[in-house]
Amino acid sequence: MIIKQLSVFLENRAGRLTELTGILYDNDINISAFSIADTTDFGILRVITGKPELAEKVLKEQGFAVKITxxxxxxxxxxxxxxxxxxxxxxxxxxxxxxxxxxxxxxxxxxxxxxxxxxxxxxxxxxxxxxxxxxxxxxxxx
Amino acid sequence: MIWNEHHECMGREQLASLQGERLRQMVERIYFNVPFYRQKLQEMGIEPGDVRTVDDLRKLPFTTKQDLRDNYPFGLFAVPQSDVVRFHASSGTTGKSTVVGYTHNDILMWSEVVARSLTMAGVTKHDIIQVAYGYGLFTGGLGLHYGAEKVGASVIPISGGNTMKQLQLLEDFGSTAIACTPSYAAFLGESIRDAKLDPSKIKLKAGIFGAEPWTEQMRTEIQQLLGIKAYDIYGLSEVIGPGVSMECSFQKGMHIFEDHFIPEIINPETGEVLPYGELGELVFTAVTKEALPLLRYRTRDLTRLHVDRCECGRTLVRMEKCVGRSDDMLIIRGVNVFPSQVESVLLEMSETRPHYLLVVDRQNNLDTLEIQVEVEDQFFSDEVKVLEGLRKRISGNLTSILGLHASVRLVEPGTIERSQGKAQRVVDKRKLS
Known part of the structure; x- marks a missing residue:
């Protein structure tokens, strides 16, 4: 019943979210649902996906701060x-x-x-x- | 306890006359033995006979780290190689390392000042001292080693690293004193705690820590972890190594052994000598050094000197903990700010690592300071309030240490540039406009 959600720290800068979705696309990871919590300086992306562990691995490799919640x-x-x-x-x-x-x-x-x-x-x-x-x-x- | 009461408690006038005589002899030695200095002095129209008292020091030229590099490796030595009994070398974070040499007498003098230092920390022949500074080209290990032997303490020359062995000897030999870098002391303390060693088996009572910047918070932490009194020792290889100055048990600054090392505080921009109590760049003249006697060596360390009498009875001036390097100082809204201060704040917080960038800008004629700090993967929370709390905590700690408001921006891990040599820590946009 517990769902593994992927949480990612994002700086507020142009194109950053697109880079992330590109990485997920390259690894054939579908986003089922997501939301972004934003502050003036940064955002926290929260993603529901069928492959949270794979998404965590590939994003970490690309230097993102990632957490499974x-x-x-x-x-x-x-x-x-x-x-x-x-x-x-x-x-x-x-x-x-x-x-x-x-x-x-x-x-x-x-x-x-x-x-x-x-x-x-x-x-x-x-x-x-x-x-x-x-x-x-x-x-x-x- | 005072190791050398005659020299450490000498009247100031008597000391000045001793320094004057030693300076006169030193200038004569370098004038006739070091072409670099002879040329410099001749260009300034100074002859050895012109130096009679310690006040004549301010007429003499400075020596910089660049001079040492330009004369690498032995160009500034004042004795033939046959009189040199040892070399040490600095790690050289930028460019070539700096080579220093010692005659037999230099080693004796060094042992003497380290013996004085250890005595300040209460070390006697009844102590077992673990020297956990690195042995080798670095001056820390051998410097402490010779001084500890001179005191008559039993020396464990274990050198740095090998933490399990360090802990084992602490327990089995019952070491009562330890000398190492403060960061290693903190690490050892944590290791003792994590290994759940029986604290009653650790007999340590004093620690002699130096060779890197550390803060009062670190002192408190180390003292608690190791159950000791932690002492600050200062030195640099160009002057002699550790033992240029050291804290006594009153810990109100580090007493400089002025009979060997004459300190001055100068304005780093103009070279003008500043009075006691003012902040400036620390300059040393090691008047008794034989192999490498440097005249007015600019340490680039910024500090203040205090000459009022210390409760310990020593008359030697005390230097404050260095606040930073003269070449790193920023002036923001009139406040002196050093990247090292930011670093120390981040090092003290468990959730941050010292990857940061200072961005200084000017908006509406007012300087602004933003400090970018990387979010550490293991401390990333997906809750805004946790990250905002972290950001505010960093900002609050920085503001109280720097004495001016610092806004903090959290950035993604790995986005602040790491460079091979010295990291680029500052972007000053005020200079661009």
């Missing part, structure tokens, strides 16, 4: 209140979220990638309430 993928109905109900569960159980990003998958559902300090507890809570969670094997399909 454990996240969870929460699947919700893509309709009003879908996200709210899921978040309410986490809040009621004292699970705080460091960051998250979400996307709709076009089949009436949406997926939220969540980073929390207590992923195991979050998984237990969500499963107890019959919420669907993304599995590692699903990553290609998202």
């Amino acid at each position: 454990d996240v969870i993928g929460m699947v919700m109905p893509n309709k009003p209140g879908g996200l709210h109900k899921a978040l309410q569960l986490l809040t009621d159980n004292g699970i705080s979220i460091e960051y998250m990003y979400a996307f709709a998958s076009g089949d009436g559902r949406a997926t939220a990638v969540i980073r929390t300090d207590t992923p195991q507890k979050a998984i237990e809570v969500l499963q107890l309430h019959k919420m669907e969670l993304l599995k590692t094997g699903d990553v290609y399909q998202v």
Whole structure:
């Protein structure tokens, strides 16, 4: 249930993200989902991919600061209140979220990638309430 | 304890007259034995007889590292090779290494000043001292070795490196003193901690550390790790090696052994001699040296001298820890800034390594300082607040050490240029406009 997310430190300079996507392309690595957290000086790219270990290896070889981070993928109905109900569960159980990003998958559902300090507890809570969670094997399909 | 009370506690006037006499003899020696100096003195219209007191020193020419390089290897020697009993050489980070030579008397004098230094750290014949400076062309190992033997301590000439052996001998021999670089001392301390050695088996009480810049924070850390009192020793091979100056137990600067090494502080731009207490470039004249007597050698180290009486009873002037090299100094908003200060801050923080670049610029007639620091792979966090926290911590530490605001920019690992010789640490855009 834990998904391996690839996190990369990026300086804010023109073309840097393109260099990175080029490296992933050259190594036949698909990006299933991503987000960028940006500050004035730098950004942190977070990528969901089917081949996180390979991506980590090739990017490290190219000198990037890279880290694999454990996240969870929460699947919700893509309709009003879908996200709210899921978040309410986490809040009621004292699970705080460091960051998250979400996307709709076009089949009436949406997926939220969540980073929390207590992923195991979050998984237990969500499963107890019959919420669907993304599995590692699903990553290609998202 | 004072090794040589006569010379270390001499009245200042008596000392000046001794220095004057020794300077007079030195100028005579180099005038007649070193063509380089004879020519320089003649060009300035100075003859040996013109030098009578120590105050005449300021009339004499300076010697620079470049002069040593230009006269590589033996051009500035004042004795024939048959009188030279030893060579040492500097590592030479830029260009050729610098060669220095010693006569038998030079070795005796060197042993004497190192014996005085070790005595300041409380080392006596009852001590076992582990000399973990490198032995070889570097002056550290053999310099400390001869001085420690002169004191009568039992010397372990283990040289640098081989940490497991160092730890084993610390335990088995019960070494009570150690001499090495401060960074190696910190490493040894960490190794003792990581190896979970029984602290009661480590008998160390004093450490004599030098040959590289270190900070008060490092001193505290080493003292805690090793359970010792850490002393700062200063020296440079062109003057003699370690033992040019040393801290006494009051640790209010390093006492310079002025009966052998006459210090001056000069304005590095103009060469003008500055009064006690002012910051400037440290210059030494090693008046008793026989093989390589350098006149007013410019160390490029920046420091201050203090002459007020030390509680230890010594009358010798004290020099502060060097704040940097004169050729590296930047003036930003009127504040003197040295890249070495930035380096020391980064070295002290566990999350950073000393890969950095200072970018100085001028915006709206105000100087700005930005320091680029590489994000270390193992400390990269994908949470903005963690990286922002790191950035602010670096900035805060730098601001308090430099005395002016420094903004920090985190950059990707490996993006700051590494060069073979001295790294390019500064981009000063003010000079471009």
